[in-house]
Amino acid sequence: MPIHTLDNNYWVLETDHTAYALGVNTAGALVHAYWGERLPAPTDYPAAPDAIFHASFTGAGHMWPEEYAGLTGLKYVEPALSVSFADGVRDLVLQVVGGAVAGDTLVVTLRDAHYPLRVELHYRAYAAHDLIERWAVVHNDGAPITLERVFSAQWQMPIGRSYRLSYLSGRWIDEFQLHRQPLSPGVFVRESRRITSSHHASPWFALDDHASETHGEVWFGALAWSGNWKLAAEVTDFGRTRVSLGLNDWDFAWRLGAGERFTTPACLGGYTRDGFGAASRRLHAYVRDNVLPHGRRPHKVLYNSWEATTFSVDVESQSKLAELAAEMGAELFVMDDGWFQGRTSDDAGLGDWWPDPKKFPDGLTPLISRVNALGMDFGLWLEPEMVNPNSDLYRAHPDWVIHFATRARTESRNQLILNLARVDVQDYLITAIDALLSDHNITFIKWDMNRNVSEPGWPGAGDRQREIWVRYVEGLYRVWGTLRERHPNVVWQSCSGGGGRADLGILRLADQVWVSDNTDALSRLQIQHGYSQMLPADTMEAWVTDINAGRISLDFRFHVAMQGVLGVGGNLLHWSPAERAKAARFVAQYKEIRPIVQHGEVYRLIGPNDGSPYVVTQYVGEDRREAVIFAFRRIGGGADAMLDGYHAIDPSQPAAIQLQGLDPAARYKITGQGAVRSGLAWMRAGLTIALGHQESKILRVRQVA
Numbered sequence: 001m002p003i004h005t006l007d008n009n010y011w012v013l014e015t016d017h018t019a020y021a022l023g024v025n026t027a028g029a030l031v032h033a034y035w036g037e038r039l040p041a042p043t044d045y046p047a048a049p050d051a052i053f054h055a056s057f058t059g060a061g062h063m064w065p066e067e068y069a070g071l072t073g074l075k076y077v078e079p080a081l082s083v084s085f086a087d088g089v090r091d092l093v094l095q096v097v098g099g100a101v102a103g104d105t106l107v108v109t110l111r112d113a114h115y116p117l118r119v120e121l122h123y124r125a126y127a128a129h130d131l132i133e134r135w136a137v138v139h140n141d142g143a144p145i146t147l148e149r150v151f152s153a154q155w156q157m158p159i160g161r162s163y164r165l166s167y168l169s170g171r172w173i174d175e176f177q178l179h180r181q182p183l184s185p186g187v188f189v190r191e192s193r194r195i196t197s198s199h200h201a202s203p204w205f206a207l208d209d210h211a212s213e214t215h216g217e218v219w220f221g222a223l224a225w226s227g228n229w230k231l232a233a234e235v236t237d238f239g240r241t242r243v244s245l246g247l248n249d250w251d252f253a254w255r256l257g258a259g260e261r262f263t264t265p266a267c268l269g270g271y272t273r274d275g276f277g278a279a280s281r282r283l284h285a286y287v288r289d290n291v292l293p294h295g296r297r298p299h300k301v302l303y304n305s306w307e308a309t310t311f312s313v314d315v316e317s318q319s320k321l322a323e324l325a326a327e328m329g330a331e332l333f334v335m336d337d338g339w340f341q342g343r344t345s346d347d348a349g350l351g352d353w354w355p356d357p358k359k360f361p362d363g364l365t366p367l368i369s370r371v372n373a374l375g376m377d378f379g380l381w382l383e384p385e386m387v388n389p390n391s392d393l394y395r396a397h398p399d400w401v402i403h404f405a406t407r408a409r410t411e412s413r414n415q416l417i418l419n420l421a422r423v424d425v426q427d428y429l430i431t432a433i434d435a436l437l438s439d440h441n442i443t444f445i446k447w448d449m450n451r452n453v454s455e456p457g458w459p460g461a462g463d464r465q466r467e468i469w470v471r472y473v474e475g476l477y478r479v480w481g482t483l484r485e486r487h488p489n490v491v492w493q494s495c496s497g498g499g500g501r502a503d504l505g506i507l508r509l510a511d512q513v514w515v516s517d518n519t520d521a522l523s524r525l526q527i528q529h530g531y532s533q534m535l536p537a538d539t540m541e542a543w544v545t546d547i548n549a550g551r552i553s554l555d556f557r558f559h560v561a562m563q564g565v566l567g568v569g570g571n572l573l574h575w576s577p578a579e580r581a582k583a584a585r586f587v588a589q590y591k592e593i594r595p596i597v598q599h600g601e602v603y604r605l606i607g608p609n610d611g612s613p614y615v616v617t618q619y620v621g622e623d624r625r626e627a628v629i630f631a632f633r634r635i636g637g638g639a640d641a642m643l644d645g646y647h648a649i650d651p652s653q654p655a656a657i658q659l660q661g662l663d664p665a666a667r668y669k670i671t672g673q674g675a676v677r678s679g680l681a682w683m684r685a686g687l688t689i690a691l692g693h694q695e696s697k698i699l700r701v702r703q704v705a
Ligand code: GLA
Pocket: 306, 336, 337, 381, 448, 450, 495, 496, 497, 498, 514, 517
């Protein structure tokens, strides 16, 4: 039984190695008691904390580590929930009704002291993954109220320690940059106001006080939501640290009528004593087992024609590329932008999702048949949420876009956003894309979204205008979810100009993410490092392209991309026969190691920010019999640059690299290392990998009998 109830007012959720405890304190508040290593007995956990009186300026409620704070009283911390009642009262007094356990889920119900408002806090324990999933359901049984903030969870840290927050931030072509920053008194906010989860910040966090990649306590979490979100990391003046995470309350308001309820997105949280690496691996396993629609199904090596042909697509240009892609060993050929009605550049066509008769007079079938005859699956690019004013769809339905009636509609990349909060818009998209998928043998869709919101109006929605932030995303989930149900074998990729929508919400629909439009291999090392903090390699689509091909070798570019789901996006027509032959060898090698990379466990042995010119990552297969090491050396500065060609005496040679995750007693052989040694030896004595400037290597690690 993973959940224990003590005295009807204290609960312990246990996972294989961790525990999370909460209870009712003497003042009747639901407070957090413990989050850490699992202890031997349910009675080992500390009592629900009370508060000592401080001064007339601050109430006890300010001091409590509340599980889900309402906005009320002498309490000035970040609330989880704030509402405005029908009579204008904006004070929320939540009292505990009780808790109920069903299987792996605990539900604690709170009720307002006066109004018929109930809040159910849901906690689900994922025992094997050592994770807790939390969400809240707000029920209104009285006159209509307005929800002004409704977070998914507040995560309380052990009191009195100084924490560091790890988070991901970035921008287009520079996503998933990892930052670690000490928290000090006040509130540090990361958020999205862009209607997608965004390139700029990711709904993920990790907190530690002195952890490393391999050691130390880390508390971490992620929100399953693909729209506006907010993370508030708060340190109080009384030594409490908490992270609140949920829907962004910026410009948000939700009318909750009598008898209605509101369910927040789920927020996941976990604890480990084994550093940031273990935290990532827990999330990865959870995503593979519980989030991804196709679970651990292997992903195919794709070729995408975008960088080769951009908008100039037709049967001939694509067939030529498809032949070369097939020779190289690609298993999936994806035609990107440019194929649909009126699409000759980025200023027309979005919304009209049928093949352009000028480019494809006989439709897409001749090309798809050609691709299939070459032994490859066929995939297609779509940008369903968007419309160009220069399109039949917009001419027919100018009111379908997000806009304010009296304001200019700001275009970006010449496009506007369809208002997916509207059911008629959702239905149009379902019908159009369903027809495309029903009429063609298409097994892969790259779902793009190339701008962020402006003028977030929804004329016709009356006093529900500000619900657009949530209803848009729910509409998107409905469209995508319906298409998934109707076409269960299609593999979907989430792209938003690269990694603008990568989160645990979209991965219930998408099987993978186009991580960045930046395909420079050196930049990718950094981007992939950040991405791997949160999401697993089998969701990380990575292409080899021609970007900076003059200064980064094909080997290096392949090695970088082989750390995720390998794709090729370079212009094969410009590759020499020797390059194409080499590419074919890499694709064949990737297919051999694919199960280890896509479904193994990742160990970041040397990260790009560790002060070394080396970046080394290890993937260990599920049964630990095999591993793959990817080692890169970037160009260093100073002495490093002077020593070009003399790396044998280069002072920045890596220290012995200690492998991880092997079976300590088993014996392993490693490419290029003569000796057969125990797993423990490779993990403690390690090995050195000598590389010249901007060289890279793949080393296979295999158990020997
Ligand atoms: C976005 C994507 C690219 C490509 C173009 C097509 O920028 O991220 O990969 O699909 O759109 O217009």
